[in-house]
Amino acid sequence: MGNDIDYRLVLASASPARRALLSAAGIDAEVMVSGVDESVVEAADAYELCLALARMKARAIAAELPPDPGILVLGCDSVLAFDGQIFGKPANAEEAAKRWEMMRGRSGVLHTGHHVTGLVSGRQAEAVGTTVVHFSDITDAEIAAYVASEEPLNVAGSFTIDGRGAAFVERIEGDPGNVIGLSLPLLRKLLIEMDVSITALWRA
Numbered sequence: 001m002g003n004d005i006d007y008r009l010v011l012a013s014a015s016p017a018r019r020a021l022l023s024a025a026g027i028d029a030e031v032m033v034s035g036v037d038e039s040v041v042e043a044a045d046a047y048e049l050c051l052a053l054a055r056m057k058a059r060a061i062a063a064e065l066p067p068d069p070g071i072l073v074l075g076c077d078s079v080l081a082f083d084g085q086i087f088g089k090p091a092n093a094e095e096a097a098k099r100w101e102m103m104r105g106r107s108g109v110l111h112t113g114h115h116v117t118g119l120v121s122g123r124q125a126e127a128v129g130t131t132v133v134h135f136s137d138i139t140d141a142e143i144a145a146y147v148a149s150e151e152p153l154n155v156a157g158s159f160t161i162d163g164r165g166a167a168f169v170e171r172i173e174g175d176p177g178n179v180i181g182l183s184l185p186l187l188r189k190l191l192i193e194m195d196v197s198i199t200a201l202w203r204a
């Protein structure tokens with residue numbers, strides 16, 4: 001991809017957290033929500049699942065856009081691998097509480113799949129960011145209060161590290177942005193694979 005192209009990023013995600021991470025890093029991404037049915041995807045494990053979903057979201061949006069060589073579409077998907085299970089967003093408050101009863105005092109791996117595709121070049125790059133998350137041994141009352149806050153209901157793994165959930169995460173091993181939903185150092189590497197510098201996406 002040449003350097004004389006005016007690159008723009010389209011974020012194929014409804015996640016306000018992902019958009020905020022990009023904006024704080026100087027990138028004003030246009031948001032286009034794919035609305036794909038994530039339930040149709042089968043995968044061997046959390047790593048493959050989040051990558052397949054990220055790819056599906058990005059490709060669904062790419063198919064809707066005009067063939068502009070400057071447009072790069074980014075799809076992401078986050079899941080928590082815990083105790084041999086795959087936790088996306090909880091189905092309801094009961095599931096969020098049940099998960100925390102299992103998670104407290106233990107650790108899991110948050111995987112975020114990233115897929116970038118160039119519309120005209122057809123080039124693409126993808127990778128999974130992984131971050132180990134160590135959960136605090138919180139009480140039943142804290143679980144009940146956290147679930148009642150409704151925060152854990154809308155996030156993969158039923159926890160955040162930058163919201164109320166931050167009080168319940170002892171430490172992480174890896175990129176914090178990856179837990180929130182998008183790893184910027186990983187995005188930089190994917191863009192390099194496509195001969196694009198992340199600095200080319202910075203707002204003027």
Ligand SMILES: Nc1nc2c(ncn2[C@H]2C[C@H](O)[C@@H](COP(=O)(O)OP(=O)(O)OP(=O)(O)O)O2)c(=O)[nH]1
Nearest residue numbers: 013014015017077078155156160161162179180181
């Ligand atoms: N602020 C924040 N959000 C988090 C954290 N962990 C997970 N999330 C959010 C980011 C995503 O919105 C959501 C992960 O679910 P998905 O990867 O399926 O994305 P989502 O369904 O939100 O949007 P999308 O499918 O990409 O249109 O959970 C965290 O630590 N902090």
